[in-house]
Amino acid sequence: MQILYAIAGIAIIVYVMKDLITTTLSFQGGGHLTNFISENLWRLCLRLAGHDGKKKMLERVGHMLLVLIILTWVMGMWLGAFLLLLSDPASVLNSTTEEITTASEKLYFAGYTLSTVGNGDYKPGSNLWDIVTNLLAFSGLAFITVSITYIMPVLSAVILQVKLSVFLNSLGNSPQQVLLNCWNGENFDRLLRHDADLADMITEHSQNHKAYPIIHFFHNIEQRQSVVLNLAIFDEAINFLKFGVQEEVRPSDAELLTIRGAQDYYLYVLDRHHKNEEQKPYTFPEMKWDALMEAGIPLKTPLLSDFHSPETFKERREVLTYLLHQDGWSWNDIYRPDPV
Known part of the structure; x- marks a missing residue:
């Protein structure tokens, strides 16, 4: 014994x-x-x-x-x-x-x-x-x-997480509002002004999440400080920019490479929380793009109905669906009835 x-x-x-x-x-x-x-x-x-x-x-x-x-x-x-x-x-x-x-x-x-x-x-x-x-x-x-010593970097990572969330929210609290705020009447150059800083913060947050996954559970009930919610909003804004806006006015794929690469790395790191569980089918609420048209943004109108298809941006949306669900949010919080 x-x-x-x-x-x-x-x-x-x-x-x-x-x-x-x-x-x-x-x-x-x-x-x-x-x-x-x-x-x-x-x-x-x-x-x-x-x-x-x-x-x-x-x-x-x-x-x-x-x-x-x-x-x-x-x-x-x-x-x-x-x-x-x-x-x-x-x-x-x-x-x-x-x-x-x-x-x-x-x-x-x-x-x-x-x-x-x-x-x-x-x-x-x-x-x-x-x-x-x-x-x-x-x-x-x-x-x-x-x-x-473990406590200090975790709290620093949480502070950066809030900083990133507030920065993203300042661009807009819905995908439509992000696009409207970045539209100058001719193109979306306003979006590219912050792409290097934003990509740096997203990459650093992703690396912090990889090193200290406990920061995922430092939850904020305000949309302005919810990093999962605001990253999903921003990702959807870039998705729509690439999918539904005419090429002549939107940034090229090369110009979006920095910010898109940071988003992809974030989803790659966070995908570790996606336990390969059977993903429930997801649907989007009705999306309203009237304000974008009223602002004079040239849209690919015939394609808009396909944007909310489950097969459009399928892999990244499956990860985001899971992350939103695990953080107490849903696509209804992304695409609200009053987007602007």
Whole structure:
């Protein structure tokens, strides 16, 4: 039985440390434990909110997850160290009486060893346990340092996420409005003024998402600050620009290459959240382009009815459909009855 305690303790410590290192230092996403906690807690909260992205309770999920993940690492390391010490009744002794400690005293010893705040009440029972205690103390010090430093880049990534969202929303809060705001009466040169800065922010956000996927769960209930919603709006604006606007007035594919490349990279990174689940068929609300025609934008009128077909921009729209759904939004929030 005692050897099983040792095996279980070592296995838990290794698993938690692997998850910690993968999540904080690999820049390739969260570990299995972190992803399991994040995704399932988010799904639960989203279900409790009725899949309504405007419910205020969803704004606190990201912060709650960050604290919960760190607490899970703490409890996992503590449990692993405790089980390891339980494998030998004499692993920890009372410093004054030299008596063998109880299970509760070993739990206490494991906790203050990992926190590197020893007080001398208890001591390791042999030279072997001296070494084990030192290893646990070093592990605890590394764990505390890495956990604290992990918080800062995550919060920085969340700030950039909000910045990107507000920037996109300033271009327009619907695909139609984006096009109207960028139309100068002759062409869409206004859109190209910001393409380098915008592409840079989208690429940086995508890379942050790849390194720290927990930022996906820092939800905003306001459209202006919802990055998923505003990126979908902007993507649809570029889609329509390429599909439904006459070539002589719209930017060429070469001119859109920078911004389109950043959008493609975003969808590539976020597609990892698309778990290859069976995608429900999606339809678009009725799209109103009257304001674009009134503004004098030359449209490919015969093709407009095909723009909302499920086969048009199929792959990118399937990813966006999933991301919108997982964030509590839908295409009805993109194509509203009052688009301008």
